[in-house]
Amino acid sequence: MRLLVTGGAGFIGSHFVRSLLADDDPRTVTVLDLLTYAGNRANLASVADDPRLTFVHGDIRDRxxxxxxxxxxxxxxxxxAESHVDRSIASGTDFVSTNVLGTQTLLESALHHGIDRFVHISTDEVYGSIESxxxxxxxxxxxxxxxxxxxxxxxxxxxxxxxTHGLDVRITRCSNNYGPYQHPEKVVPLFTTRLLDGGRVPLYGDGKNSRDxxxxxxxxxxxxxVLDAGRAGEIYHIGGGTELTNRELTERLLQACGRTWDSVDHVTDRPGHDLRYSVDWSKARDELGYRPHHDLAPGLAETVDWYRTHRDWWQETAR
Structure with missing residues (x-):
């Protein structure tokens, strides 16, 4: 299979590419990435010489x-995708252009060329907020x-x-991701890098907003x-299994970085801040055999350690 991965130099896309090639998967991979502030060729450095990988610098809106x-x-x-909520509140133009028009361009081209399957990566945030x-x-x-x-x-x-057209589309909606190579605008690397640098971190509102x-x-x-065994036209939720309030997450990051609550600024909540997200991922479990392998406590500790030992990467990325 010849696989096109859009956004493959970003946080999640690059991990997908690295893990695919590390497993000696026979598929060839072409990464298409515009290399905006969130895309980084360094994220693919470990597989850059793999003959199965081709990198194309370009825009998904370029038909x-x-x-x-x-x-x-x-x-x-x-x-x-453009994915940072705070940036979208400041200006939604790039979000509509990339996420909507860019996806439509890909879908239209996929239909024209008879693409075998199209896995569209989405988010639990499309549902709004859920109380329980x-x-x-x-x-x-x-x-x-x-x-x-x-x-x-x-x-x-x-x-x-x-x-309408019978295109084999499969959609995934995931909960909040964390791990190495995540851009420092997102909460885990933002808090981690600031705390490691001796700085301060902002906690929105009362910190009771909850995420999986x-x-x-x-x-x-x-x-x-989902790519290998999912069904056409289906949506699959992907969850991690550990729900924390933002205050609880902040507490864990403070401990991991050896800092105290004196380093936290309580700031005005952002507009339209959803209180809670939670996805039922039993469909992916029952149909595909999916189960998370990473417990949050060691996973978060390993993530903090990665940022501690990869200071050059995040200092360059944050510029």
């Missing part, structure tokens, strides 16, 4: 480029931020191409299961 690539590929795993229990895949979408609204739009487009935490390695393993 001629996408056509030239998909004419030579069998499947797409679509990670490329967990969402199943049948939950109606109710996004609250420009970011999550743009992802909801791309999800609906992907499903429309399946229902998923190690990036578990996420990428689930994506491979």
């Amino acid at each position: 001629p480029l996408v056509d030239s690539l998909l004419a030579e590929h069998d499947a797409v795993v679509h990670f490329a 229990g967990s969402w199943t895949e049948e939950q109606p979408l109710a996004p609250n931020s420009p970011y999550s609204a743009s992802k909801a739009g791309s999800d609906l487009l992907a499903l429309a191409y399946h229902r 935490w998923l190690h990036v390695d578990d996420h990428c393993r689930a994506v491979r299961l």
